[in-house]
Amino acid sequence: MLTFFAPLLFLAQSAAAAPVENVATAAATVGKIRGVRDPIYHLYLQASPKNSSKPVLGPESAAEEFTIGGTIQSKKTNQFLNIATASTSYKPLVWGAKGDTTAWGLEGDTIITMQGSSYGRRDRVGVVTGANKGIGLAIVRQLALQYPKSPLNNGPFLIYLTARDQGRGEAAVKNLEQDAQLKQAKALKADGGLSEIKFHLLDITSSDSIKILADHLKQTHSDGIDFVINNAGIALDGYNADLVKKTLNCNYYKTLEASHAFLPLLKPTGRLINIASMSGKLNKYSEPVRNRFLAAKSEADITAIMQDFVAAVEAGKEKERGFPTAGYAVSKAGLIGATKILAKQVKESGREGLLVNACCPGYVNTEMTKGNGTKTPDEGARTPVLLALGDIQGKADGFWQDEKEIDWVGELKG
Template sequence: MIWVLHGSCRWWSKDTVAIVTGANKGIGLSMVKRFAELGVTVILTARDTKRGLKAVESLMAQGLHVHFFRLDVSDPDSVKTFVSWFRLKFGALDILVNNAAVSFNEIDENSVEHAETVIKTNFYGPKLLTEALLPLFRLSPSTSRILNITSRLGHFDKLRNPKIRSIISDEEKLSEEQIDNMVSLFLSNVKQGTWKSQGWPEIWTDYSVSKIALNAYSKLLAKQNQGCGLSVNCYCPGFTQTSMTRGRGTHTADDAAAIGALLALLPPQELPTGKFYIAHSNLSNKREALRLGLRVLKFRSFEVHLENVRLKAHQNKVIFLEDGWGFAFW
């Protein structure tokens, strides 16, 4: 599956700088590859130096040049070291893709044994890195972008506790303190062994809570930076064949990353903020998309081609491609 951005909407150049976390494999590596193919200067990060360098070598073998620096988003010292290196090496940032994440469950399991690690990596990691990099965003007329790789398991309706769901869903009153309080309450319930009866998500509970927190934080950050030249959005790549899914899924990491890169590189005039994108690889998901209240992203001067098949907007608020691929946002 090859996505081609129409030449008339190309706003970036080799001077455009992107960072992708957790990029030694899977969607992260595929995102780095796609950015490099499109001429973006991209930094591949990974917490394991050996694996990170191996990933860089694999891209170099394909004629692609990328930069590498070790980064463990769950380690404040690692984040500090990375940001210092980046400031000296590049000075300014245009695109940040927070992709690094972990889950310790098999597809059909639901243990919270590693809940603290999951929350620390999937929520507090991206939050820590984002806040450390905020002063370095270029905030150019093209608009700087943050794309947080998330999951539909992080949709707010997964919270079965109506009080918590109401607080997190209230965009007008939502605060960083409220998000932190939700996470702290969850971890407290885990320690007390009461998490099953407190209305937390029923599937991949710790992972789901981490993504709910990330999605809420993304909306808050988008609101705080409205009109400041920084766009903040979330992207769920769907059921993708990665190590996290043990190779199971409806599509490949390259497929998911192609759409992710597309969203990260939207033309300035078409770029929203505070939105949640979800990719679908089957039209049967249309009903679920509508149930979640997804809205269409209306293109004007922007064209996308998939093997010469133009992106088509259908009614009922969801964009779909002729081959069944689609995405939307709420």
């Protein structure tokens, strides 16, 4: 006797596992019923507070094309397995007459559907901010190139390239559509690939702009999005209180505002990556200030350090009070600290599968480094792309560089 659920995927391990009827496979003509990009569904049990006694179909990643034959029929009732019409991502299973049958065949614990394309898998969706040039642009390119071999490959992949200037953002998308690497790899949808790149306006310093993008994502992708890479940031020439405030506003306050706006939109297995910098290491601070960073329990604790830094700059006493004379560096230290706290809060809220990390792309040759960087933008994109698409063993609240976690403090100099 063949049963459905061993080994099953579960929406919740704690859900009461009610058995699904034993079935047999009736004879039928063998034929191909799906290709590599067509959906394959595993049987699930609904999690509380839903009815845990009802089996449902849910999406699983694509597999190789194969052939099967037969329909699924209950020996107990002689009825055939059908998939109920529903607008939800997970479809209820029902029993019915053979003429109504829409579920065909068994492959291990997997039900193959004749109407898979109409149900569709959940497409992957990612967002990269500040992506019209430099590291951000390279991140988008590398996402499209690396997605096909990523463990997150689950079919079509939509990447939102955002920028604060519409003309430059749209031009960046057009340039990527003609990019030699992407063309050669046939990575984009227009060339037969999985990835599609779309532009969306986002000025990270504008609360209204953040809300407009968040609303668009919520309305357009009701199943949620897979990741956000917050790359947008500034490094201003000069050093005074006004420039420090502008730098902190963009790199710290508004990046966190965007993080909070996008977090509710992320899928349970989503990822949030905040781009920081090696300058955000804590070895440039006095021991008391460094210990404040390390002991912080809330974003408010980190924000208080940012406020104390501004006050020190305004008083001309930042060195005396244990800070470096570098607004960009302090803004990135603040972002790393707040990202670590945010990651812990997400985990404590019960969203253990949602991974939040900060990373340093390295010293990259871009406009921001005035061409002095030692890495190419594509090399700088490696760590952010790993954190978005790679198997990082469920790690969160880390600070990453060169595709591995590193110590936030850095080497202390006597």
